[in-house]
Amino acid sequence: MKNLIVGQSGGPTAVINSSLYGVVKTALDCPEIDKVYGMQNGIEGFLKGTILDFEEALPGDKLELLKTTPGAYLGSCRYMLPDDLDDETYPKLFAKLEELEIAYFLYNGGNDSMDTVSKISRYAERVGSDIKVLGVPKTIDNDLVMTDHTPGFPSAARYVANTVREIVTDASVYETPAVTIIEIMGRHAGWLTAASALARRFEGDAPYLIYLPEVDFDLDDFVKRVEALLKDHNAVVVCVSEGINDADGKFICEYDSATGVDSFGHKMLAGAGKFLENLLRDKLGCKARSVEFNVSQRCSSALMSKTDQEEAIMAGRFGVESALQGETGYMIAFDRVSDYKIECSLQDVNKICNEEKKVPASMICDDGTDITQEFIDYCAPLIKGNVEVPTGEDGLPLFAYRTK
């Protein structure tokens, strides 16, 4: 018997379950694979013995719902395997894998999940296990190296572009000048914030300033630029990454928490957007508000990108096919072979797991307040295509859920 097990780890995305679908559907259709298992709550849950059998959990057509279900159907974890391959966790883990007669191990996640793939594949090699271990990438942060982009980023980028356009539309209805600061996810890499540029309908349209963590953020310069913009525009919309930081590397969102306490003495923790909103109101006396995109940017099914969904499924399918061909220790990567066509390839997971891909200088304007055409050309194809989400009679989307 040769069984397959798949797990999910790290923060959810709109299409991580599309990748899961790609894995499970391919594996179920494959005569060489017998059982298709899912680990609940990633490797941490697996070590506790919580698994499910997909034929029982999502029989027949129910599996299709995975393609439009945000979150992580299998549940997630933020558990790192020990660095030391001599740790007792590994024999325990492999005993469980053997017990379940697992021949193929696929793990769906970001950087930390690729670290798990790296460790398990290296341990397998060391003990002479012929289990095939592969990583299927996902992260809205788009910060994995050796791949054109990561599944999950395009849908998040589509959410950002769409929602920024809607907010600009909303903000433009009044004649009273006002500033709207939109805070977008991205602690160290600004890919998702950069996608706000796609909201523009014409050259010079809002957002007027785009700040990424890759560039030192200067408070005084920011205030001056907004002051100048307020002279020409009534709706000044600015997009910032949550991780914007000053020349010393200090996060702008930490400026608050240094001494900020509320009237009850609780330490105030607010975001970079909220801080800048208060700063502008204080320095310029202008109307200002901030909007934090928060979790919706990673779990909106309504704004899922069709391109993203198809590629996420393809990555899952390619993972299973590669495992069957005997490949191990790789992450499924995307190569852009033409504009726009993506093909899957295998990349050494050990070279990926501890790296972080930032937005390159060539995609950022010289003054650090906008992105260049190179980024637009890179990102624009990713957000194309609507996905119709199955909706119940109650007007709410139908998602796939594990029964407890």
Added chain:
Amino acid sequence: MKNLIVGQSGGPTAVINSSLYGVVKTALDCPEIDKVYGMQNGIEGFLKGTILDFEEALPGDKLELLKTTPGAYLGSCRYMLPDDLDDETYPKLFAKLEELEIAYFLYNGGNDSMDTVSKISRYAERVGSDIKVLGVPKTIDNDLVMTDHTPGFPSAARYVANTVREIVTDASVYETPAVTIIEIMGRHAGWLTAASALARRFEGDAPYLIYLPEVDFDLDDFVKRVEALLKDHNAVVVCVSEGINDADGKFICEYDSATGVDSFGHKMLAGAGKFLENLLRDKLGCKARSVEFNVSQRCSSALMSKTDQEEAIMAGRFGVESALQGETGYMIAFDRVSDYKIECSLQDVNKICNEEKKVPASMICDDGTDITQEFIDYCAPLIKGNVEVPTGEDGLPLFAYRTK
């Protein structure tokens, strides 16, 4: 010549332009009406002379785009006409209306806009003008009296229900206990926050607590309830109105600003959700985050309710038909004639403009932490139906814009 003019005022909604479409389309198709004008930025803009002609601004099929364009196509204002009908503004205003040969005046907005309709219709009566003045309602707050509900509320409610469900799905992926506080618009009326109950898939599902401004909010009781919930659930999701307030009527969001200053000495202004997040972290030492739904709940085109869109268009159409029949001084209202069928009626705008409809006690649970089945029965039909938003090749929605 008999011309019609229409304006928009107050905060935008997802379907205020659907109502505008209903007005303009009906008027353009109507042989009794010659020109169809729009006032830009409401009555304030009209007084400055900024108007447009719809046949030039949105010729042919372009008009159709209004049906899926959020924001306020004509621009908005927050301008109140003088209470004193002897004020010089009125003769000035009426001179402009006469100059444009306006026979029908339709104004699309919330409470304050109905105040404008009241004043203009009363002034018309006083000076013996036979101009017909009618109000077409909109507000996501659903706080207008003498109508079953207001256009704009259903789409916002659909956004809330969908997005809460997605956030619950996202929050449920981890096993580590954590609290998510979702802050929803509604300063005085909790209708929109109540709609979060529609996110539940089964009895006892998240959100576990729902707090409206109609009920006195007690901090200690809140902390105790969350503490108890954390014993049974890993993802404790709570929904609060932005306007929750204590027994003295003090807004919870004001607890912050009393002494809260950041490290630069700027006064901190955060929302109720952010305050409660910090409170829980401090009191219970638990993981906590807050999500503020912000402007997207009123301008999301992707989650527009089909029911809302159709009713908004119907209200606009009924407004024009009523004006043609000689009616004046009314607001178009919705009567629920069966479950579920809406018919339009005319209600005295003078009785509406200074009232505010709150969520009645019968729709709120006795302990004030949830809503009752009566609310579900009331709200559930409103959020039904998907609207397909025309999308450009770039993957972004196509909206109608005024050319500057």
